[in-house]
Amino acid sequence: MARSTPIDRVAHRAAAATPPHLRARVRGISDRAVAWVFIAPTIALLLAINIFPLLWTVYLSFTNYRANRPNREVEWVGTRNYERVLTDGDIWHTLQVTAHFVCWTLALQVLIGFTLAWLINRNFRGHGFWTTVIVLPMMLSPAVVGNFWTFLYQPQIGLFNYVVAFFSGVDPSSFSMIGSVHLAPWAIIIVDTWMWTPFVMLICLAGLRSIPEYLYEAAEVDRASPTRQFWTITVPMVLPFLMLAVLFRGIENFKMFDLVVELTSGGPGSVTELASINLKREAFEKWRTGYASAFAIVLFVTVFGLASIYVKALNRVKDR
Amino acid sequence: MRRMGLALLGSTALIGGLGSAAEAEELTLCWAAWDPANALVELSKDFTAETGVDMKFEFVPWPNFADRMLNELNSGGQLCDLMIGDSQWIGGGAENGHYVKLNDFFEAEGISMDDFAPATVYAYSTWPKGTPNYYALPAMGDANAWFYRRDWFERPELQEEFQAQYGRELAPPGTQLELLDIAEFFQGREIDGKTVYGAAIFTERGSEGITMGATGALYAWGFKYENEPGSYDMEGAVNSPEAVEALEFYKTLYECCTPPGYTDSYMQESLDAFKSGQVAMAMNWFAFFPGLYKDPVVGGDKIGFFVNPGQNVEASTLGGQGISVISYSDKQDLALDYIKWFAQPEVQQKWWSLGGYSCHNDVLNDPSFPDSQPFAADFLEAMGNVQDFWQEPTYAELLLAMQKRLHDYIVADQGTAQEALDLLIVDWTETFEDDGKL
Numbered sequence: 001m002a003r004s005t006p007i008d009r010v011a012h013r014a015a016a017a018t019p020p021h022l023r024a025r026v027r028g029i030s031d032r033a034v035a036w037v038f039i040a041p042t043i044a045l046l047l048a049i050n051i052f053p054l055l056w057t058v059y060l061s062f063t064n065y066r067a068n069r070p071n072r073e074v075e076w077v078g079t080r081n082y083e084r085v086l087t088d089g090d091i092w093h094t095l096q097v098t099a100h101f102v103c104w105t106l107a108l109q110v111l112i113g114f115t116l117a118w119l120i121n122r123n124f125r126g127h128g129f130w131t132t133v134i135v136l137p138m139m140l141s142p143a144v145v146g147n148f149w150t151f152l153y154q155p156q157i158g159l160f161n162y163v164v165a166f167f168s169g170v171d172p173s174s175f176s177m178i179g180s181v182h183l184a185p186w187a188i189i190i191v192d193t194w195m196w197t198p199f200v201m202l203i204c205l206a207g208l209r210s211i212p213e214y215l216y217e218a219a220e221v222d223r224a225s226p227t228r229q230f231w232t233i234t235v236p237m238v239l240p241f242l243m244l245a246v247l248f249r250g251i252e253n254f255k256m257f258d259l260v261v262e263l264t265s266g267g268p269g270s271v272t273e274l275a276s277i278n279l280k281r282e283a284f285e286k287w288r289t290g291y292a293s294a295f296a297i298v299l300f301v302t303v304f305g306l307a308s309i310y311v312k313a314l315n316r317v318k319d320r
Numbered sequence: 321m322r323r324m325g326l327a328l329l330g331s332t333a334l335i336g337g338l339g340s341a342a343e344a345e346e347l348t349l350c351w352a353a354w355d356p357a358n359a360l361v362e363l364s365k366d367f368t369a370e371t372g373v374d375m376k377f378e379f380v381p382w383p384n385f386a387d388r389m390l391n392e393l394n395s396g397g398q399l400c401d402l403m404i405g406d407s408q409w410i411g412g413g414a415e416n417g418h419y420v421k422l423n424d425f426f427e428a429e430g431i432s433m434d435d436f437a438p439a440t441v442y443a444y445s446t447w448p449k450g451t452p453n454y455y456a457l458p459a460m461g462d463a464n465a466w467f468y469r470r471d472w473f474e475r476p477e478l479q480e481e482f483q484a485q486y487g488r489e490l491a492p493p494g495t496q497l498e499l500l501d502i503a504e505f506f507q508g509r510e511i512d513g514k515t516v517y518g519a520a521i522f523t524e525r526g527s528e529g530i531t532m533g534a535t536g537a538l539y540a541w542g543f544k545y546e547n548e549p550g551s552y553d554m555e556g557a558v559n560s561p562e563a564v565e566a567l568e569f570y571k572t573l574y575e576c577c578t579p580p581g582y583t584d585s586y587m588q589e590s591l592d593a594f595k596s597g598q599v600a601m602a603m604n605w606f607a608f609f610p611g612l613y614k615d616p617v618v619g620g621d622k623i624g625f626f627v628n629p630g631q632n633v634e635a636s637t638l639g640g641q642g643i644s645v646i647s648y649s650d651k652q653d654l655a656l657d658y659i660k661w662f663a664q665p666e667v668q669q670k671w672w673s674l675g676g677y678s679c680h681n682d683v684l685n686d687p688s689f690p691d692s693q694p695f696a697a698d699f700l701e702a703m704g705n706v707q708d709f710w711q712e713p714t715y716a717e718l719l720l721a722m723q724k725r726l727h728d729y730i731v732a733d734q735g736t737a738q739e740a741l742d743l744l745i746v747d748w749t750e751t752f753e754d755d756g757k758l
Contacts, residue, residue: 064754067394068390068394068412068416068713069713070394090724154581155581156580173581174580176580176581176583178581178583178584179581179583179584181734264525264584265526266525267525267526267727267731268525268584268732269724269727269729269732269734270724270727270732285387285720286716286717287394288717288754
C-alpha cells in the first residue's frame with residue numbers, strides 16, 4: 001500500500017468535512033470539466049476582444065458602413081470594397097513602401113545585430129556595460145524616439161546632418177533627411193534599425209551562448225579553422241534564433257505606425273506612407289469603415305499567410 | 321442609535337445632494353489649445369462670477385484637435401457640453417446630430433444673426449450653407465494672413481537694393497507675385513551675421529496645413545470648388561488654368577524661399593521660424609497676431625502685418641469657429657445660458673480686448689476698431705473676402721485627399737499641378753458618389 005502524502009491527507013480531511021450533498025456534486029465533476037471551468041474565462045475574453053471583432057470586421061468589409069454616420073442606412077456592397085482595395089494604386093504604393101521598409105530594416109538589423117552579438121559574446125572587458133548601452137534604444141518609447149530623431153535630422157541644427165557634413169564635406173543644411181523624397185525612406189529605416197537592432201542582438205546572443213563549448217573543442221582537435229568553425233558550428237546553431245528574431249521584427253515592422261508617424265507623417269507626399277498609416281487614415285480620419293475593414297482583412301491575410309510559411313520553414317530548420 | 325443612524329443617513333443624502341448640485345453647475349467647453357483659448361478662459365471667469373457655474377476647459381493641440389474631437393462626437397461622448405468646432409465640421413455636426421439646432425433658442429432669447437458679420441454667420445453657423453438653419457454662434461473670426469519683419473523692410477540699404485532690383489519700394493506686397501519677389505530677395509541673405517530666408521508657409525502633411533496654405537494662393541487666383549454652387553460639378557473649376565497657375569506659384573514659393581527642411585510645417589513651425597529671426601515673412605492665422613505683436617524679441621516696432629495679397633481677386637482662407645451646444649450633453653440648458661451670455665455686445669467687446677476675435681457687428685463696426693490693434697484693419701479686410709474649404713459631412717475625406725495631392729506635387733515633386741488637380745477631382749468625385757451627392 002502506497003504511503004499517503006501530506007496533500008492526500010489534507011484532501012481526505014477536506015472531503016470528510018464537506019457536507020454529503022455537496023460531496024456528491026463535486027464527485028460528479030470530471031477533470032475535463034474542471035479544466036473547462038478554469039479556461040472558460042480566458043476563452044470568453046478571447047472571443048469577446050479578439051474573435052468577435054475579427055468576425056465583425058469581416059462583416060463590415062462587405063458593407064458601406066461609416067462609423068461617423070451612424071444614422072445612415074448600411075448597405076451590403078458584396079466584394080466591392082475588396083475590388084477597390086486590390087485595384088487602388090495608392091494601396092499598392094503603400095504596400096511597396098512597406099515592403100521596402102520591412103526588407104531593408106530586417107537585412108540591416110540581422111547583419112548588425114548578429115555582428116554585435118558575436119562581438120559581445122567574445123567576453124571582452126566591460127562587455128556587460130556595452131551590452132547595457134546597446135540595448136538602451138529599444139527601451140525608449142517609439143514616440144520619444146521619433147521626436148528625438150526629427151531634431152537630429154533637422155537640417156539647420158540637427159546632429160545627424162553635421163556628422164554627415166563632417167565626413168563628406170557637404171553643407172549640412174543642403175539636404176533634409178525627412179524632407180527629401182529620396183532620403184526619407186532611408187531616414188525611417190535608419191531610425192528603426194537604431195532602435196531595434198539591440199533586440200535582434202539579444203536574441204542572437206542567447207543563441208550564441210547556447211552553443212556547447214565542447215563543439216568548438218572538438219573542432220579544434222580536428223584542426224578546423226576559425227572561419228570553418230563559424231560557418232559550420234556558429235551559424236547553423238544560431239540560425240533558428242536568428243529566424244525567430246526575423247519573424248518578430250518582420251511582423252512588427254509590417255504593422256509599423258507610431259515611429260514613422262512621428263518622423264514623417266507618411267510624407268513627403270506619400271513616400272513613407274506605410275500600409276498601417278494609410279489604414280488608420282482610411283478608418284479613423286476619412287471614416288470609410290467598410291473600405292478600411294476590407295483593407296485590414298487583406299493585410300491580415302497577407303501577414304498571416306507569410307508568417308505561416310515562415311514558421312514552417314523555421315520548424316524545418318530547428319528539426320535539422 | 322436609530323436616531324444616530326437616521327442622522328447619518330440624512331447627512332449622507334445632504335452631502336450627496338450638494339455634490340450632485342455642484343456637479344450640475346459645471347460646464348465643459350472644448351476647443352483647440354492656442355492663444356485665444358487662454359483669452360476665453362479669462363473671459364469665462366465673468367460668466368462664473370455672474371452665474372456661479374464653473375467652467376472647465378478641454379483644449380487639444382491643433383494637429384490632434386480634429387481627430388480627438390471628431391472621435392468624441394462620433395462616439396456620442398459627453399466630455400463636452402460646448403464645443404468651438406472648426407468651421408468645416410458644421411455640415412457633419414448638423415447632419416449627424418452632434419450639434420443642437422439653435423433657431424428656437426435664438427428666437428426665444430432675441431439673439432439675431434443680423435448682429436454678426438454676414439461672412440462669419442454663413443461660414444460658422446449655417447447648414448445647409450446660407451440657409452437660416454443655425455447650429456452655432458459665430459465665436460472666433462479668423463483668416464490666414466501674413467506678418468513680416470518691419471525693421472528689415474525699413475533698412476535703407478535693403479530698400480535701395482530692392483528698388484534697384486525690382487523697381488519698386490520694399491513694402492508689404494500687393495499681389496502674390498510681389499510676395500514671391502520679396503521672398504526671393506530675402507532668401508539666403510545675411511542679416512546681422514545670420515542667414516535668413518524668404519517666407520514661412522504651411523506645408524504640413526498630416527492634418528490640414530498644406531491645404532490651408534495653398535488655398536491662400538488658389539483663392540487669390542480665383543479658384544472655385546464648383547462651377548455652380550451646390551452642383552458638385554468640379555471639372556473646369558477645381559482644375560482651371562488659374563488654379564494650375566496658383567498651385568505652380570505655391571510650389572515655386574516653397575522651393576525658392578522657405579528655410580531648409582521646411583517640409584512638414586504648420587502654425588507652430590511658422591511662429592518658430594519668425595520668432596527665431598529666420599524668415600522675413602510668414603503666414604499664419606490672425607488668432608496668433610496679438611501674441612506676436614507682444615513678443616519681446618520680434619514684436620512691437622519690429623513686426624508688421626498684411627492681409628493675404630490678391631492676384632486675380634482679393635481673397636483669404638477662412639479660419640475661425642462657431643460655438644455649438646453638444647446634443648449628447650445633459651447640461652444643454654446651462655450650455656445655452658453660456659451662449660446667451662457670450663452673445664452680449666459688452667462681452668463680445670471684452671472678448672476682442674482680451675485677444676479673441678469677435679464677430680459681433682457692434683465690435684467690428686465701432687469706428688475705433690480699425691485702430692484698436694495694428695492688425696485690426698487687416699482683419700476687417702480679410703473677413704470681407706474669406707473663402708472656406710468644403711463644409712460637407714464628408715469634409716475630412718475631402719480634406720485628406722487634397723492634403724495628399726498637394727503634398728505629392730508641392731513637396732514630393734511628383735507629377736504636375738494639372739495632374740494633382742485632375743486627380744483631386746477623381747478623389748472628390750468618388751467621395752461625393754459614395755455620399756450619394758453625385
